[in-house]
Amino acid sequence: MVSAPPSFGPDFEEDLYKCVHCGFCLQACPTYLETGLETESPRGRIALMKAVNEGRIGPSPTVSRHWDLCIQCRACETACPSGVPYGRLIETVTAEVERHRKPSLLPRVAASAILKGVLPHQGRLGLLTGGLRLYQRLGIQRAVRGTRALRVLSRRLADLEESAPAVSGAPFRAGGQVIPARGERRARVALLSGCVMPLVNGPEMRAVARVLSRNGCEVVVPKEQVCCGAIHSHVGDLDTARKMARRNVDVFEAAGVDAVVTASAGCGARMKEYDELLQGDEEYGARSAGFAHVVKDVHEFLAELPFVPPTGRLDRRVTYQDSCHLVNAQRITEAPRQLLRSIPGLELVEMDGASRCCGAGGAYAITQRAFSLRLLDSKMSAVEETDAGTVATANPGCLIQLQLGARRSGKPVQVRYITDLLDESYGKESLA
Numbered sequence: 001m002v003s004a005p006p007s008f009g010p011d012f013e014e015d016l017y018k019c020v021h022c023g024f025c026l027q028a029c030p031t032y033l034e035t036g037l038e039t040e041s042p043r044g045r046i047a048l049m050k051a052v053n054e055g056r057i058g059p060s061p062t063v064s065r066h067w068d069l070c071i072q073c074r075a076c077e078t079a080c081p082s083g084v085p086y087g088r089l090i091e092t093v094t095a096e097v098e099r100h101r102k103p104s105l106l107p108r109v110a111a112s113a114i115l116k117g118v119l120p121h122q123g124r125l126g127l128l129t130g131g132l133r134l135y136q137r138l139g140i141q142r143a144v145r146g147t148r149a150l151r152v153l154s155r156r157l158a159d160l161e162e163s164a165p166a167v168s169g170a171p172f173r174a175g176g177q178v179i180p181a182r183g184e185r186r187a188r189v190a191l192l193s194g195c196v197m198p199l200v201n202g203p204e205m206r207a208v209a210r211v212l213s214r215n216g217c218e219v220v221v222p223k224e225q226v227c228c229g230a231i232h233s234h235v236g237d238l239d240t241a242r243k244m245a246r247r248n249v250d251v252f253e254a255a256g257v258d259a260v261v262t263a264s265a266g267c268g269a270r271m272k273e274y275d276e277l278l279q280g281d282e283e284y285g286a287r288s289a290g291f292a293h294v295v296k297d298v299h300e301f302l303a304e305l306p307f308v309p310p311t312g313r314l315d316r317r318v319t320y321q322d323s324c325h326l327v328n329a330q331r332i333t334e335a336p337r338q339l340l341r342s343i344p345g346l347e348l349v350e351m352d353g354a355s356r357c358c359g360a361g362g363a364y365a366i367t368q369r370a371f372s373l374r375l376l377d378s379k380m381s382a383v384e385e386t387d388a389g390t391v392a393t394a395n396p397g398c399l400i401q402l403q404l405g406a407r408r409s410g411k412p413v414q415v416r417y418i419t420d421l422l423d424e425s426y427g428k429e430s431l432a
């Protein structure tokens, strides 16, 4: 329930009235393309924001439902000729709505408990993923999935179980370690460990560090770093996101590095916009602007270095899924493809709508499950048409979502990080 009138502020209004309702963004919007409804389009959502801002309607649950269904993929921002910063608009609206909403639905309660009670605490998150690892290793998951008992007990619980990520190996710990550069040192970088990725994809995080090291980078992994705050921003908890941003600015500034490298597109997008998040903060406002310039997505960073092309062969047909946070928020499209094409034997085939959201969207896969799955199934059909055996991606949220898609489709499709494929190719060099 939304009970109080919103107060969006003057900066919000300036952004909001840039929209001239031309509709150029409609064909880029996955929720509009799926539904054909104006209210599920960027233009429709902005019209609702204007109506609420002008007091013509209230921010009722019927209205906020249309904002909730927005994945925050920001494809509309890329398509907009008027430069409407839609990401900022929806972030502000979500935060305001969330301040007044009672978490009445189970998915929201679960999402809120995970976001506020678990994600900011690496220890609790570690316990949760440790339990999940055991659940998968001991074969309990296979047994549970083999019966329909859980679904009979609780459909929502069964949905959550079905979406649980596969924990791939021992976690990656941010322990202040320094991984030396291989050969001549070309740069000193700090690696953002993140929250979910180091616990769920520990081996893949180690592969990122190896790839950087192979490219002449000394990699430091500061122990005091925290989650980037992206998921908190996504669900409107901006206070927690700001707290995390301030801590990360302190920690990474003190690391004395040439770049802060992120292996997750969502984290990179959030950290590059810390200056917006901390705007008006007396101490951190100016510092975060400088900080944002040293944050680099790992693919962008490697392409700019430039990277050492691998020579180990990987005979695979691969298609690439653009992560929304890489393509729309960071506007990076070529670097990941350049890295993939550099791998000998790897054939890169483009899928239809590679930059269309897969439905992951932070907590979206939990809070808007039905719609998220609709987008995912469309995505997997596009993957299938390419006849590729591997989907490459640059974001843990997309990886987890696409792995779910592969399970749902029943097709033997592997989902891999680009850095993982690179690492595999570098690893074969001594054998070549």
Ligand code: SF4
Pocket (backbone or CB within 6 Å): 018, 019, 020, 021, 022, 023, 024, 025, 026, 042, 043, 046, 076, 079, 080, 081, 082, 083, 084
């Ligand atoms: S957001 Fe941009 S593209 Fe979409 S209707 Fe408004 S001005 Fe046009």
Ligand code: SF4
Pocket (backbone or CB within 6 Å): 028, 029, 030, 031, 032, 040, 041, 042, 045, 069, 070, 071, 072, 073, 074, 075, 076, 077, 086
């Ligand atoms: S952020 Fe994505 S889902 Fe939301 S309105 Fe824009 S294009 Fe549509």
